[in-house]
Amino acid sequence: MHLKNPIRTKWTVIGLIISLCIPTMAMGKEPAGSSSSTNQIMNLVESSEAMSIPNAHNLLSIPMSVPQEQSLLTGKGHILESNKSQNRFEQNAVQFVSNMEASNYKQALKLSSQALKKSISEQWLEIYWTTLKQQLQPQAGSFIGFGGVEVKESNRVHTNVEVELQFEKATVPFTLRLDKNKKVDDFLLNTSMGPVASDPVYSNRNSFTEKDVVIGKGDFALPGTLSIPKGEGPFPAVVLVQGSGASDKDETAYALKPFRDLAHGLASKGIAVLRYNKRTFEHTVKTTADQNHTVDKETTDDAILATRLLEKEAKIDDVQIYILGHSQGGMMVPQMINQDKRQNIAGAIIMGGPARTIQDVVLDQFEYLLSIGQITPEDYEFFTAQFEMLNDPDFSGENPPEEFQLGQAMFWDSINDIEAAEMAKEQNEPLLIIQGERDYQVVSDIEIPIWKEELSHRDNVEYRLYQKLNHFFTEGEGDISTPFEYLSPANIPEYVINDIAEWVKSKPDKSE
Structure with missing residues (x-):
């Protein structure tokens, strides 16, 4: 991917702030229109490596690439037409995202696995898809449609299909994980970027x-x-x-x-x-x-x-x-x-x-990052206040403080005393x-x-x-x-x- 330096820098620093932590969001069963449900899904959309940033502190930028040619777009308008030569995994992945873009969430849900259906609903999908585009728009521009589709990897659990989300200024890969029945079992924004280290010289693949x-x-x-x-x-x-x-x-x-x-x-x-x-x-x-x-x-x-x-x-x-x-x-x-x-x-x-404890370690991280100018005093105060809540002996995952915004409270309750x-x-x-x-x-x-x-x-x-x-x-x-x-x-x-x-x-x- 090609990133503008300010975007890349901001995403990298914030993404690493809490790299010891996993503040995932508990997307419960609230009514679809509730602000709580919306904010929780926004945190999932904004997250990278499952690190969700509270909506009030929209710090995390999604890494994105600028398409070299608009001709990369396929299909007409916003809907990607499935090529007959595509295999069934690709076809179902394309149909899933196309249904969401067409607001046909009922059909999208029909393409989901039984395991995924336990976790999401039509209303959930509507909020997720709408929020995803809203959160990417400030940097990527308006959503245009879908680009290429490709099976990127198959393992013994999932076949991973990547569908390119095309915006005015950027292309964002979206990965759908399909099960053996070719049903969508999970999905996530692909936030990989740049070159990675090659196999080390001490690796003897013949051994x-x-x-x-x-x-x-x-x-x-x-x-x-x-x-x-x-x-x-x-x-x-x-x-x-x-x-x-x-x-x-x-x-x-x-x-x-x-x-x-x-x-x-x-x-x-x-x-x-x-x-x-x-x-x-x-x-x-x-x-x-x-x-x-x-x-x-x-x-x-x-x-x-x-x-x-x-x-x-x-x-x-x-x-x-x-x-x-x-x-x-x-x-x-x-x-x-x-x-x-x-x-x-x-x-x-x-x-x-x-x-x-993990919160004590992370609090030290915040102090160091503030000292080298990688987070603002406002961000430092917000995150330290959040993590300090975990040191309260009365903190409860079942009944967390209303101001707690680090994600799944039950997770934190399970780890904060270790x-x-x-x-x-x-x-x-x-x-x-x-x-x-x-x-x-x-x-x-x-x-x-x-x-x-x-x-x-x-x-x-x-x-x-x-x-x-x-x-x-x-x-x-x-x-x-x-x-x-x-x-x-x-x-x-x-x-x-x-x-x-x-x-x-x-x-x-x-x-x-």
Whole structure:
């Protein structure tokens, strides 16, 4: 995509402000015309990586591309005519968006899966589609119609069809996820942009194979990839668990693909790796529509299901299954261990994971971003006031304060008391805690001393600090990183891969 610099800068900075967080919106069952319902859907439209910005603070710009030629438009007027040569997935995707543009929401709903119908209604679709165009209009101009349509990817859960939304000044890709019955099961605006890092040089694709897998089943099944070293095995295995936001299996963050780097790097060194699309990425609408969405639904439950899948793999050593959690995923590692009823998690790597509560960490982020001029004092005051509500012992997800605007209150209620280091005190599974010293999102000088103090009585916890690395474990210059580093394609350095591989291969035993 080609972005005007002011738009790109604004979107990037605000999008990174709360990158540890997942303030998704609970789009409940309010009447379609209510301001609450409208504002909730507006937050979904404005969101990027499932980070919703309150309507009163319309800070997040949707990344967009300027079409080079208006001849890219197809169809007549606003309605895209389906080409007979298109496959059924493309045809149904085209018909779905065409029905919405024609205000035929009843027919659009008929093209939806049973799972999606549990979450949305005709009125919901009307508000969503109207709001989407309204929110894009200030920067993209008036909606013109639809451009190209293409199947972008097929996995074992969804076939993803991209339909171009054509505005006067921009083209915005819109992704529809269709199930095996060719019904629309979910959808989202595609906010990817710019070049991304290529496969790292230490990736030896001749030394491992990859196969598609499915984590879980039912309405929230997740597509994943299992990278397996060549040879007889059995091999130790690592499950990769993303941080906050709507992350794909590579944990793609702007120009970075850290989980791709980890998977290919570790598989090249004889360690199997399982990675998968996060629930908030693969099932965006259904997740945001769940008024009872919690951090366990988003992170913990799926990670444990991933370990169950590995137990059944012939080439995997089922007593050597490890979790690697990054950022919020690292913070949730002790919760995963607590809820692993079969106790098959042999140990874990916590990668840039907070020791404190998430709101305390994010409040520090706001203070830093204000100090370098990346948010305004007004925005700082708004967001700090919002996050400070979570520190109120009387905060209730079922009955949040009227002024609370960070999205699904039940989610925040499920996560705001989690203190990972405190939780890990009574556990026995070996830990490797790794941290970039230039990380501004999870500050090593604050978090590592807490980890060490809380776990000082344990002899099976190791630490690695990396002087040049930021939150996504890519190198940079200066004492502390900035959000803009994530726009530069880079790989996780091989020395990080080596440290993780060495720790896993040492086969640390669970403490008695």
